[in-house]
Amino acid sequence: MDFEMPQFALALPEIWLLGAACTVLVVDLFAPGQRRGATFALTQLALLSTAALAVATQWGVEGTTFGGHYVADAMGALLKAAVTLLTALALAYSRPYLEQRGLLKGEYYLLALFATLGMLVIASGGSLLALYLGLELLSLPLYALVAMDRDSRRGAEAAMKYFILGSLASGILLYGLSMVYGGAASLELAAVAEAAAAEEAPLLLLFGMTFMLVGVAFKLGAAPFHAWVPDVYQGSPTPVTLFISTAPKVAAVALFMRLLVDGLGPMHASLQPMLVLLTVASLLIGNLVAIVQTNLKRMLAYSAIAHAGFILLGLATGTDAGQAAALFYTVTYGIMAAGGFGLITVLSRAGVEAEEIADYGGLNERHPLFAGVLLLLMISMAGIPGTVGFYAKYLVIKAAVEAQMLPMALFAVVMAVIGAFYYLRVLKAAYFDRPGEAAGASAAPLTPGASAPIRALLLVNGAAVLVLGIFPERLISACQAALGL
Structure with missing residues (x-):
C-alpha cells in the first residue's frame, strides 16, 4: 500500500493554533507578574490569527487529507471563524472578573485554547475517528474549567455532574460510532454516506445513528439530555459559563453536520x-x-x-x-x-x-x-x-x-x-x-x-x-x- 503524504497546508489553522498554544504555555511559565498580560495578548493573537487563517486557506476550497480524516471546505472555515472569534470574545470578558477573584491563571487560557483546538478538529472532521477525538479534546478541558475555582463547593458539584453525564454521553456516542463503523465497514464519512444511500442500508446504521444523536443532543444541551445545563451554568464561574454557552454550541452543530448530514x-x-x-x-x-x-x-x-x-x-x-x-x-x-x-x-x-x-x-x-x-x-x-x-x-x-x-x-x-x-x-x-x-x-x-x-x-x-x-x-x-x- 502506497503512503500518501498529507497536505499539511489544508490543516494550517489547527497546526497554527496547536503551535500557538505551546508557545503560550512556555511564555506563561516565564512571564512576570500575576496579571498574565503577555499570556492574554498571545492567546487573543492566536485566536484572531487562526480565524483569519481558516477563512483565507479554506473558504471556497474542497479538499481532504490525512487519509480522508480531515476535510477542508467553506462550512468548516465559517465554523472555525465563529468558534475562534466567540472564544476570543469570551476570554476578553473574563479577564477582569478572574483577576478580582484571584482565579486568573495561565491554565485558564491554555485550557480554552485546547478546547478551541478540539472544536476546530470537529469542524473539519472527515471520519468517525477524527470527530470523536475532536469531541474529547473539547470536553476534557471544559470539565477542568468548570472546576477551576477549587474553593467553590457549588463549582465542584457542577464539575462532577458535568463530568459524569458527559462521560456517559461520550460512551453512548462511541457505541453509536462503533455500530456505524460495523455497518459501513469504514471510518470515513464519505464511505458511510455511500452505505447509508444503498437500497437496503444496514440496520446497524439506524441503531448507530440513534446513539450518535444522543451524544450530539447532550453537547447541544437539548432536552431530555439537558440535566447538566442548569447546574453547570449556575455553578461555574461566570466566565466559564460564558465560554461554554457560546463556542461549544457552534461545535455541537458542526458535529451534527458532519455526522448526521455528511455521513x-x-x-x-x-x-x-x-x-x-x-x-x-x-x-x-x-x-x-x-x-x-x-x-x-x-x-x-x-x-x-x-x-x-x-x-x-x-x-x-x-x-x-x-x-x-x-x-x-x-x-x-x-x-x-x-x-x-x-x-x-x-x-x-x-x-x-x-x-x-x-x-x-x-x-x-x-x-x-x-x-x-x-x-x-x-x-x-x-x-x-x-x-x-x-x-x-x-x-x-x-x-x-x-x-x-x-x-x-x-x-x-x-x-x-x-x-x-x-x-x-x-x-x-x-x-x-x-x-x-x-x-x-x-x-x-x-x-x-x-x-x-x-x-x-x-x-x-x-x-x-x-x-x-x-x-x-x-x-x-x-x-x-x-x-x-
Whole structure:
C-alpha cells in the first residue's frame, strides 16, 4: 500500500493554533507578574490569527487529507471563524472578573485554547475517528474549567455532574460510532454516506445513528439530555459559563453536520421523527421552566435549552435552507449569549455576583447604558423584530413551513411567545423596579467591576445585536455560501 503524504497546508489553522498554544504555555511559565498580560495578548493573537487563517486557506476550497480524516471546505472555515472569534470574545470578558477573584491563571487560557483546538478538529472532521477525538479534546478541558475555582463547593458539584453525564454521553456516542463503523465497514464519512444511500442500508446504521444523536443532543444541551445545563451554568464561574454557552454550541452543530448530514444524510427520513421529539421537549422544558427561575444564570441556562430546540427544528427539516437557518441561529445565539453573560461579568465585582434577577432592579437609574444593552439582548433573545434574534427565529420557522412541517412551525411560534415572558421580566426589573426593593436582591448595588475597554466591548456587543438585526444579509449569505447555496 502506497503512503500518501498529507497536505499539511489544508490543516494550517489547527497546526497554527496547536503551535500557538505551546508557545503560550512556555511564555506563561516565564512571564512576570500575576496579571498574565503577555499570556492574554498571545492567546487573543492566536485566536484572531487562526480565524483569519481558516477563512483565507479554506473558504471556497474542497479538499481532504490525512487519509480522508480531515476535510477542508467553506462550512468548516465559517465554523472555525465563529468558534475562534466567540472564544476570543469570551476570554476578553473574563479577564477582569478572574483577576478580582484571584482565579486568573495561565491554565485558564491554555485550557480554552485546547478546547478551541478540539472544536476546530470537529469542524473539519472527515471520519468517525477524527470527530470523536475532536469531541474529547473539547470536553476534557471544559470539565477542568468548570472546576477551576477549587474553593467553590457549588463549582465542584457542577464539575462532577458535568463530568459524569458527559462521560456517559461520550460512551453512548462511541457505541453509536462503533455500530456505524460495523455497518459501513469504514471510518470515513464519505464511505458511510455511500452505505447509508444503498437500497437496503444496514440496520446497524439506524441503531448507530440513534446513539450518535444522543451524544450530539447532550453537547447541544437539548432536552431530555439537558440535566447538566442548569447546574453547570449556575455553578461555574461566570466566565466559564460564558465560554461554554457560546463556542461549544457552534461545535455541537458542526458535529451534527458532519455526522448526521455528511455521513448519514441519506437516512434523514428515519432521523427526522427523533429530531422532532427533541425539538418539542427542548422548547417545552426550556421555556416553561425558565419562567419560574429567579437566578439569571439559571434562567439563561433554560433559555439555552429552548434555543437548542429552534436549532434542532432547522436541522429537522432536512433541507439546505433549514440547515443554513440553523447555522445562522447558532452563530447569532453565540453573540447574544456572550453579551448576556458578559453583562453579568461586567456588573459583578469582588464579593458581589450579579446573578439574581432581583439584583438588576433599577439598573436603568444607575447605569442606563448597561440597561440599554440588557434591553437589546433580552428582546433579541425573545425574537422581537428589529433584532438579529428575530431573523434567526424567522429563518428557522420559514424553513419548517417550506419543508411541510406547519404544525411544528406553529408550535415554535407559540413557544417563542411564551418565552418572551421571562425575558421581559428581566427588563421589568431593570426599568420599573426600585434598586434593592425586590426580595433576594443583593445589599450592595451593582457597580461595573471591569475596565473601560471591557465595558466598551460590551456596548459594541449589544450594538452588534441591533446592527445584525437591521442588516443581516451578509451573515445570512455567508451561512448559505458555506453550505454551497
